[in-house]
Amino acid sequence: MTDPSEIDEKRLLEAYRALPRPEPPAALDAAVLAHARAALATVRPARSRWVAGLASAAVLTLAVGTGWQMRENTLGTAPLSPIDSRPEAGAEAVVGAVAESTPLAADAGSKSADNSAPRPDSRDVQPVAAEQKGESATRQDRSERQRSMQDETAGSAQQSRQPYRAQAPPRAVVPAPLAAAAPEAPPPAPPAQEAAAAPPAASMLRKSTARAVEGGADGTQSTAIDALAKPAPQADSVPEPTENEILANDDDAGSTRSIPQTLSPLEWLDAIRRMRDQGDTRRAADALAQFRAVYPDEPVPDDLKNLLP
Amino acid sequence: MERSDESLMQAWVGGDAAAFEALYLRHKGMLFRYLLRSLKQQAATEELFQETWVRVVAARLRWQPQAKFSTWLLQIAHNLMVDHWRRQRPAEPDPETALAALDAPEEDRPDAQWSQFEQRRRLQRALEALPDEQREAFLLRAEAGLGIEEIAEATGVGRETAKSRLRYAMARLRELLTP
DSSP, X not given: OOOHHHHHHHXXXXXXXXXXXXXXXXXXXXXXXXXXHHHHHHHHHHHHHHHHHHHHHHHHHHHHHHHHHHXXXXXXXXXXXXXXXXXXXXXXXXXXXXXXXXXHHHHHHHHHHHOSSOXXXXXXXXXXXXXXXXXXXXXXXXXXXXXXXXXXXXXXXXHHXXXXXXXXXXXXXXXXHHHHHOTTOOOOOOGGGSOOOOHHHXXXXXXXXXXXXXXXXXXXXXHHHHHHTOOXXXXXXXXXXXXXXXXXXXXXXXXXXXXXXXXXXXXXXXXXXXXXXXXXXXXXXXXXXXHHHHOTTSOOOGGGGXXXX | XXXXXXXXXXXHHTTOHHHHHHHHHHHHHHHHHXXXXXXXXHHHHHHHHHHHHHHHHHTGGGOOTTXXXXXXXXXXXXXXXXXXXXXXXXXXXXXXXXXXXHSOOGGGOOGGGHHHHHXXXXXXXXXXXXXXXXXXXXXXXXXXXXXXXXXXXXXXXXXXXXXXXXXXXXXXXXXXXXX
């Protein structure tokens, strides 16, 4: 049975639907549709702006990445001769130095003057100079002994070193702060007081570390061994002397300090052979004794056994 | 198969201009009549009709697919009418103007259909006499085909309130139409 109220509602709705059904004017239709199309059209530029923003971010990222790469490359090339700063690399440095001829080694002085970054050879003047100041008293005592040694070793070796010394790097390459820190540093030893050494040995000394030179300052083997046994941080704190200073200290130390203890055994023995071949048997014998102290387990070659006491 | 309002709405939000045209053609008459018979003013009807679609366009990105499009559309129109009534309450509409807009074209009124025309005119007058809330509930039911729940949602009232308004509107119309 149908509810009378439902029948009334149906009749009412039918009567309402029978009413006129007006529609919006055509102009109103056009206005609304145009507005909707315009709204869709404005969305596309918004997407374009989004793409433009993304592109800007990508360009920025690329620029930062490129700059970072360039910075890393710059940092990677900044340290000069890093091998020299490693104490265990002393022998390797000497091997490289042996391969260099004397003129090439002399060119290092002019190169260091052109290089803005301080080179190990030039920056280490101050500590050695200070050491020279502290040892000025003992140096005077040794001067007479050195002169006598020079008389013994004068000859062709002395003449062969002169061109090398003429091209040695000047002190002017020392960085200003370091030079100012050692105003009282004495000038380098005059060439006339320098002990004779074979040119190859001098070339090796140029690249050797200062630790061995300083370790043998008093001319004793025990000090040299102690210097070799210094821990690695010592290499950072003890700067490498310049070529002239090595030779000057070499002169101060006497005949037993003509070869740095950082040489490998074979290189050391080769240097001893060169001394012997040049007639400097005394220094060769002293160097061999020093070698045996540093490398007691290394066998002495047969050709050098005649230098043993 | 005819696409649903929600499908057309999603297509339009995605950039399909033709989808909006389909939606507009489907709902423009219903919305226009709902506004015209509620406001009883042609000019205000056209103004709010356009404003309703402008709101739809502006709020399309906030539209949720779960919402019925017709209910959402009528809810926007209802809110605009409420604002309009608040501004225009002191001014009563001109009944003759509203009735003229509701009148069918003269060519559709042969003399043989005079009694039917008179019945429609009485219904129109009965609608005019209804309170605004009851008339709106009836229009949402008769014009848009909304149920009680949807009327309540479109007008922002509770289900019982919407049901009561609709029931009173039906009763009042029956009384006015009874000879």
